[in-house]
Amino acid sequence: RKEVEQDPGPFNVPEGATVAFNCTYSNSASQSFFWYRQDCRKEPKLLMSVYSSGNEDGRFTAQLNRASQYISLLIRDSKLSDSATYLCVVNEISNFGNEKLTFGTGTRLTIIP
């Protein structure tokens, strides 16, 4: 099983709709969670951290489910500018015994006018 798994999509969603995607992780001891956004031919950028109690930033809501070991991202009232690849990031124990952040392969989202 991969350490961090995401549905690669693509998700094609009409403008104004709500879209949600999940990311599962394998290490039950993980403590740090993030969602990143990557636009075409650009570097990834932090979208939001994910806190235990869940958190919201405008139209974006992130949630953590420790029991089932997944995090989710909900985008409300989607806009054309939301089209991007969304990357899930979780801390994992490396082969060297230290912790490091591991990226999922990303979920591609396209908002359709």
Place this chain on the structure above:
Amino acid sequence: GAGVSQSPSNKVTEKGKDVELRCDPISGHTALYWYRQRLGQGLEFLIYFQGNSAPDKSGLPSDRFSAERTGESVSTLTIQRTQQEDSAVYLCASSPRPLDEQYFGPGTRLTVT
């Protein structure tokens, strides 16, 4: 302040040549990561430096790849005897502490002809 910088931004090289890619992290960031991203693919972890600890080299695809970092400063990724499959964008990221958010550089686009 200045973000993560990488040089060169683009590199075209002939198969069999060696290349050296440079990353200047944000000042004071103890953690530094190198990733490879092939066209249309996710981030592939290569190597991770954390302070003065031994680097996590578990992602390096072959012994043609090596990386160095002196203290908490510049890092160089060297690819010897380049192959066409090495063509990709090489991204560097740094973070203040191991599990903090990562800040990415703009990447070096490597093309091996």
